[in-house]
Amino acid sequence: MSREEQAWLLRFLRARMEGMVRHKPSRLPPLREIPEVWRRAGGVFVTLEVAHRVRGCSGSLYPRLPQRWQEAQRALERALHDPRYRPIRPQELSLVRISVTVVLAIEPIDHIGQLGGAEYGLVLRTQDGHEGVVLPYEGRLPGERLRWAYRKAGVAQSRPAQLYRLRAERFSE
Known part of the structure; x- marks a missing residue:
């Protein structure tokens, strides 16, 4: 745009x-x-x-x-x-x-190492419907963003979840 x-x-x-x-x-x-x-x-x-x-x-x-x-x-x-x-x-x-x-695209990834740089967000979904979203540029390290996604989903980090890379365009005043 x-x-x-x-x-x-x-x-x-x-x-x-x-x-x-x-x-x-x-x-x-x-x-x-x-x-x-x-x-x-x-x-x-x-x-x-x-x-x-x-x-x-x-x-x-x-x-x-x-x-x-x-x-x-x-x-x-x-x-x-x-x-x-x-x-x-x-x-x-x-x-x-x-x-x-x-939001431009949401792409499944197999593990957090595939997330990429801070320009990508993270979506975490559990089988029972809990979801945590970390927008692009929220945090720098993939592990940190994964912890935040679990916290936002309201579930323990030991819970299995599907991960998605979020591609988005961000702009501000």
Whole structure:
């Protein structure tokens, strides 16, 4: 996606976030104003940071809504209400940095050594449906990311799991 398409989504999410935090909803854009790339289905994550510390993160590997901009809006709404973090206050809005991670592909790998560099994320799935996702650039070492994925899945590291490499494009304000 182009820088203009990235900038459009970041502007949209910024306006939505400010409206939600200030309890003054912003208008949804007319379909004709939405770039084509955001009108396709696909997984997306939204991360909110203040001073390089995560204050909310949510998203989906697979589309649940018909268009990716809708997925991003839903992820933003959930990130703003992420129970793991303190809510963002109106006076903090100018300090919030929005990052978007667009899921491009999920590829099975046989062992953690096949993960690759920090530009790849990790998806861990157990047979009973637990899942842990570590986005690209979260952590550097494959073993560290594997431990985080198990923790996010809420299961012991001794539990057998299928591993997947997550290819994604990430951009930020």
